[in-house]
Amino acid sequence: MASKACMLAVVAATGLLGLAAGQPSSSDGRLDQALRALWDEQFSAAQELAQDLAQSDAPDGARAWVIVAAARQRLGRHDDAAQAYRQFLAVCQDSGEKQYALRQIELCRQSSQPAPAAQAPSQGLSQEELARLAEVQEQISIETTEHFVVRAPNSALAKLVARQSESALAHICRDLLGEPDYPHSVEIFIWADQSAYRANAPGPSDQWAGGSFTLRQDQGRTIRRIDLMQLGQDRKFDAAMIDRVLPHEMCHLVLVEFFGQAHCPLALSEGLAMAAEPVANKANIVLAGAALAGQKKISLHDMLAARCCDAGNAAVFYAESYSLVNYLQCRLAPEAFKEMLQQLKAGCCLEEALQRAVCMPAEEGFLDRLGAAWENDAIRNAQFIQALETRSAL
Numbered sequence: 001m002a003s004k005a006c007m008l009a010v011v012a013a014t015g016l017l018g019l020a021a022g023q024p025s026s027s028d029g030r031l032d033q034a035l036r037a038l039w040d041e042q043f044s045a046a047q048e049l050a051q052d053l054a055q056s057d058a059p060d061g062a063r064a065w066v067i068v069a070a071a072r073q074r075l076g077r078h079d080d081a082a083q084a085y086r087q088f089l090a091v092c093q094d095s096g097e098k099q100y101a102l103r104q105i106e107l108c109r110q111s112s113q114p115a116p117a118a119q120a121p122s123q124g125l126s127q128e129e130l131a132r133l134a135e136v137q138e139q140i141s142i143e144t145t146e147h148f149v150v151r152a153p154n155s156a157l158a159k160l161v162a163r164q165s166e167s168a169l170a171h172i173c174r175d176l177l178g179e180p181d182y183p184h185s186v187e188i189f190i191w192a193d194q195s196a197y198r199a200n201a202p203g204p205s206d207q208w209a210g211g212s213f214t215l216r217q218d219q220g221r222t223i224r225r226i227d228l229m230q231l232g233q234d235r236k237f238d239a240a241m242i243d244r245v246l247p248h249e250m251c252h253l254v255l256v257e258f259f260g261q262a263h264c265p266l267a268l269s270e271g272l273a274m275a276a277e278p279v280a281n282k283a284n285i286v287l288a289g290a291a292l293a294g295q296k297k298i299s300l301h302d303m304l305a306a307r308c309c310d311a312g313n314a315a316v317f318y319a320e321s322y323s324l325v326n327y328l329q330c331r332l333a334p335e336a337f338k339e340m341l342q343q344l345k346a347g348c349c350l351e352e353a354l355q356r357a358v359c360m361p362a363e364e365g366f367l368d369r370l371g372a373a374w375e376n377d378a379i380r381n382a383q384f385i386q387a388l389e390t391r392s393a394l
């Protein structure tokens with residue numbers, strides 16, 4: 001029988017990676033080979049190897065169905081993947097593994113149905129509403145909700161930002177971090193334009209997002225604050241403020257308290273802040289893939305060591321940060337992703353946090369393999385988007 005540790009790794013392989021090296025196997029190393037192919041993102045090869053094994057007489061061959069299933073899932077063959085998970089269900093004894101397979105079957109079912117495209121919050125606004133949101137009135141409007149006190153140059157804007165703030169906060173706390181309670185109040189100041197922002201906002205603008213957050217102590221009280229800009233250079237309402245800047249800065253604010261004294265690599269914090277934005281950032285996916293395939297690449301080691309980035313490589317750093325967090329979110333089940341963050345919060349480095357989140361024994365060279373798998377995936381995703389865009393331009 002495959003050892004428990006090996007089986008855990010098989011299950012983990014569907015989320016992130018393979019293989020506890022050197023585990024004894026009764027399948028002549030074929031299980032390990034299939035897992036290795038899965039880890040190297042050679043999904044067709046992994047599928048074939050594992051299917052041969054699953055249909056063979058090897059004593060633990062039938063358990064290879066989980067690799068067949070995972071490989072098919074990654075190839076986008078969701079119905080076939082569900083079929084393989086059912087084969088796996090028929091042979092697995094462990095209740096945790098059964099639950100895992102059942103959850104994956106449900107995910108396959110959901111993936112085989114077209115998901116509604118994510119929409120930016122500003123997409124639903126009419127021209128009249130956009131014009132109203134751009135009004136700069138002398139009287140500041142204040143809107144208060146459970147977690148926010150919003151001050152804005154008009155009441156429609158104060159109401160909209162208050163509503164979007166509650167929904168962004170719920171997404172960040174519940175979906176990204178797995179900590180739904182946020183027992184704090186945040187002040188949000190919206191300044192009409194850049195000069196008002198510069199004159200009043202306490203912190204420097206976030207290089208990427210164009211807003212800022214503040215977390216500081218003032219006479220025994222904790223001040224939580226976000227500063228934003230209402231108008232773009234063209235003096236029209238800047239829709240990016242609610243679509244991107246607000247969720248981005250809020251995520252930073254929440255993360256600083258979430259991690260407390262623990263170190264969160266800058267790349268992870270920026271990647272998470274961008275992942276909090278409701279719509280996928282295709283430009284960043286393309287830029288990350290191009291950088292990782294070429295001269296401007298920042299390696300995973302350098303990404304995790306970076307404490308700041310200079311103007312020369314900032315765009316690539318942010319794009320790769322986004323790509324890395326996307327990669328981890330796609331490879332890990334949501335619970336495992338949250339567990340990884342909890343392990344980081346407890347003081348682990350990313351390598352340790354990931355291994356603990358997927359119940360893997362520590363393995364030498366893990367980070368290098370993770371880096372290589374992420375790079376391959378990022379390059380492929382970028383090529384995929386470019387191919388789609390080329391096709392739709394024809």
Ligand SMILES: [Zn+2]
Nearest residue numbers: 206208270273
């Ligand atoms: Zn940021």
